Amino acid sequence: xxxxxxxxxxxxxxxxxxxxxxxxxxxxxxxxxxxxxxxxxxxxxxxxxxxxxxxxxxxxxxxxxxxxxxxxxxxxxxxxxxxxxxxxxxxxxxxxxxxxxxxxxxxxxxxxxxxxxxxxxxxxxxxxxxxxxxxxxxxxxxxxxxxxxxxxxxxxxxxxxxxxxxxxxxxxxxxxxxxxxxxxxxxxxxxxxxxxxxxxxxxxxxxxxxxxxxxxxxxxxxxxxxxxxxxxxxxxxxxxxxxxxxxxxxxxxxxxxxxxxxxxxxxxxxxxxxxxxxxxxxxxxxxxxxxxxxxxxxxxxxxxxxxxxx
Amino acid sequence: xxxxxxxxxxxxxxxxxxxxxxxxxxxxxxxxxxxxxxxxxxxxxxxxxxxxxxxxxxxxxxxxxxxxxxxxxxxxxxxxxxxxxxxxxxxxxxxxxxxxxxxxxxxxxxxxxxxxxxxxxxxxxxxxxxxxxxxxxxxxxxxxxxxxxxxxxxxxxxxxxxxxxxxxxxxxxxxxxxxxxxxxxxxxxxxxxxxxxxxxxxxxxxxxxxxxxxxxxxxxxxxxxxxxxxxxxxxxxxxxxxxxxxxxxxxxxxxxxxxxxxxxxxxxxxxxxxxxxxxxxxxxxxxxxxxx
Ligand SMILES: Nc1ncnc2c1ncn2[C@@H]1O[C@H](COP(=O)(O)OP(=O)(O)OP(=O)(O)O)[C@@H](O)[C@H]1O
Ligand SMILES: [Mg+2]
Numbered sequence: 001x002x003x004x005x006x007x008x009x010x011x012x013x014x015x016x017x018x019x020x021x022x023x024x025x026x027x028x029x030x031x032x033x034x035x036x037x038x039x040x041x042x043x044x045x046x047x048x049x050x051x052x053x054x055x056x057x058x059x060x061x062x063x064x065x066x067x068x069x070x071x072x073x074x075x076x077x078x079x080x081x082x083x084x085x086x087x088x089x090x091x092x093x094x095x096x097x098x099x100x101x102x103x104x105x106x107x108x109x110x111x112x113x114x115x116x117x118x119x120x121x122x123x124x125x126x127x128x129x130x131x132x133x134x135x136x137x138x139x140x141x142x143x144x145x146x147x148x149x150x151x152x153x154x155x156x157x158x159x160x161x162x163x164x165x166x167x168x169x170x171x172x173x174x175x176x177x178x179x180x181x182x183x184x185x186x187x188x189x190x191x192x193x194x195x196x197x198x199x200x201x202x203x204x205x206x207x208x209x210x211x212x213x214x215x216x217x218x219x220x221x222x223x224x225x226x227x228x229x230x231x232x233x234x235x236x237x238x239x240x241x242x243x244x245x246x247x248x249x250x251x252x253x254x255x256x257x258x259x260x261x262x263x264x265x266x267x268x269x270x271x272x273x274x275x276x277x278x279x280x281x282x283x284x285x286x287x288x289x290x291x292x293x294x295x296x297x298x299x300x301x302x303x304x305x306x307x308x309x310x
Numbered sequence: 311x312x313x314x315x316x317x318x319x320x321x322x323x324x325x326x327x328x329x330x331x332x333x334x335x336x337x338x339x340x341x342x343x344x345x346x347x348x349x350x351x352x353x354x355x356x357x358x359x360x361x362x363x364x365x366x367x368x369x370x371x372x373x374x375x376x377x378x379x380x381x382x383x384x385x386x387x388x389x390x391x392x393x394x395x396x397x398x399x400x401x402x403x404x405x406x407x408x409x410x411x412x413x414x415x416x417x418x419x420x421x422x423x424x425x426x427x428x429x430x431x432x433x434x435x436x437x438x439x440x441x442x443x444x445x446x447x448x449x450x451x452x453x454x455x456x457x458x459x460x461x462x463x464x465x466x467x468x469x470x471x472x473x474x475x476x477x478x479x480x481x482x483x484x485x486x487x488x489x490x491x492x493x494x495x496x497x498x499x500x501x502x503x504x505x506x507x508x509x510x511x512x513x514x515x516x517x518x519x520x521x522x523x524x525x526x527x528x529x530x531x532x533x534x535x536x537x538x539x540x541x542x543x544x545x546x547x548x549x550x551x552x553x554x555x556x557x558x559x560x561x562x563x564x565x566x567x568x569x570x571x572x573x574x575x576x577x578x579x580x581x582x583x584x585x586x587x588x589x590x591x592x593x594x595x596x597x598x599x600x601x602x
Contacts (some may be wrong), residue, residue, distance in 0.1 A: 030334065038587070041467075057473070057476070058476075059473060059476070077478040078476065078478070078479045080479070081475060081478055081479055083476065085473070085477050087472075087473060091472075091473065092470055092471045092472070093347075093469075093470060096346060096469075096470045096527070096529055097346075097521060097525045097526055097527050097529075098466075098470060098523055098525075098526065099525065099526055099529050102526060102527070106467050106471070106474060106478075107471075107474075107478075107482075109463070109464075109467060109478050110478040110479060115460065116461075116463040116464065142525045162478070186329065223428065258380060267475075
């Protein structure tokens with residue numbers, strides 16, 4: 001942690017964001033995070049996750065409240081090149097004549113002088129980042145000549161190459177295959193151990209207990225925030241997602257013939273279900289699921305059909 | 311042979327060729343960005359709407375740069391105003407404004423037909439430009455060139471991915487304004503080489519041609535600049551023999567280069583695409599045969 005000039009922290013102070021059309025996407029939201037953390041940001045579609053990211057980045061201005069990054073206002077922090085951000089959807093011109101490696105190199109611009117001439121360490125960082133997301137063999141492709149998931153991986157590589165201390169990822173795993181997802185999660189954990197701060201919006205509830213030590217639950221305002229172990233409870237999830245979640249409870253009698261009355265609950269907002277057994281989060285279940293990644297849907301289907309049969 | 315070198319024996323020719331080449335190069339650099347952003351029409355609108363200002367400047371004997379700047383500003387302001395007040399689409403507004411301004415310009419020219427300089431502004435004639443105007447052109451081109459050398463990468467990020475540019479602390483608003491200032495200044499300067507009717511060619515065609523030949527922005531800018539400067543050099547040179555049709559010659563040369571690139575470009579050209587598809591199907595056929 002000592003290697004950072006600024007101690008990474010993120011503070012959102014009572015912000016309210018109203019769009020030009022009069023819609024208030026977020027109101028009275030406050031939370032804070034400190035160094036060495038991966039924080040999950042969860043909420044239904046339209047709950048304001050992307051809006052929260054944009055207001056942290058200063059792209060939309062809150063009508064009330066403030067955001068500080070490592071103790072600095074947004075613009076100052078951005079000038080120090082300590083923040084990297086991967087938006088939910090890249091708003092770029094895919095026909096632009098840049099190669100994959102050029103795009104990743106843009107992540108290094110903040111480390112260069114004003115002429116932006118790359119040094120050896122910049123080239124190494126680019127190569128390294130591309131390798132980490134498994135895109136090395138595509139490094140000389142034009143950016144538009146990639147599949148959707150590959151594009152996503154390139155922009156993740158750019159944020160890795162940037163070596164930001166505060167890393168904001170808006171649904172980094174959508175459209176990315178399970179193998180890459182696992183590799184990236186591993187990478188995020190490494191970066192956490194280096195003392196960085198990450199905020200990750202995701203619908204993959206199943207993987208949250210696995211790699212996020214903190215969780216923020218959002219539905220236009222903060223419903224709860226804190227350590228995942230404390231916050232990530234069925235009650236809170238119920239509150240956050242309401243009726244939107246697919247929610248299946250399998251009673252003990254459906255699972256086995258003995259007298260054990262505990263039940264298995266499968267809650268999912270997305271393709272990866274979160275499995276609860278007797279009100280306890282099953283970390284191992286999520287992990288095991290990942291290792292049998294080749295048939296990600298198999299067990300989910302079984303539960304669905306059982307639930308429907310019920 | 312001596313005949314071919316004849317243009318270089320005249321001082322005014324040397325100056326004209328140098329100025330045309332230089333401003334052509336800088337316009338070509340700007341064209342790399344302009345055509346990528348789909349802003350070509352804005353360049354066209356700009357060049358046409360400065361004509362009345364230039365005409366007025368000549369009538370009252372003021373420097374034409376001021377007139378150009380003033381009416382350019384007025385045109386952009388009216389476009390912005392109409393856009394804010396109506397739901398008309400941008401292309402309609404641009405078309406509406408620039409034809410109105412250009413019509414006003416032509417009308418003013420027809421009021422004082424003796425003013426040859428104004429015809430030069432509309433049709434362009436680098437060989438008839440005064441030393442003073444040549445100096446202005448070179449100065450504008452020089453300053454713009456210098457600024458672009460230092461900011462081209464930041465401009466590239468800004469135009470490719472604005473939110474990332476902001477993320478790494480680039481002042482994107484400032485850069486966008488800077489870009490349009492350079493564009494306006496260079497458009498005005500280039501008016502005298504090719505004229506208001508054709509200046510759009512200088513700020514679109516070299517970039518568009520280079521786009522067919524390159525898939526990295528740095529290369530694209532170099533190729534575009536080469537195309538722009540070489541065609542302007544030869545355009546000015548050839549017009550010595552043909553007397554005065556500079557604009558037409560330069561843009562025709564650029565069109566020829568574009569057509570050659572369109573047919574023969576190694577990656578995006580017609581020939582290359584056909585060859586690649588043929589190769590791929592050949593490969594597919596072979597692997598299928600191998601598999602059977
Ligand atoms: N540019 C905009 N102008 C007006 N309203 C907007 C704008 N962008 C988003 N909204 C509204 O703000 C609310 C929050 O949107 P936001 O994109 O933050 O949701 P989200 O939580 O990221 O959803 P998702 O899970 O679908 O990504 C939505 O109701 C949306 O309709
Ligand atoms: Mg979103």
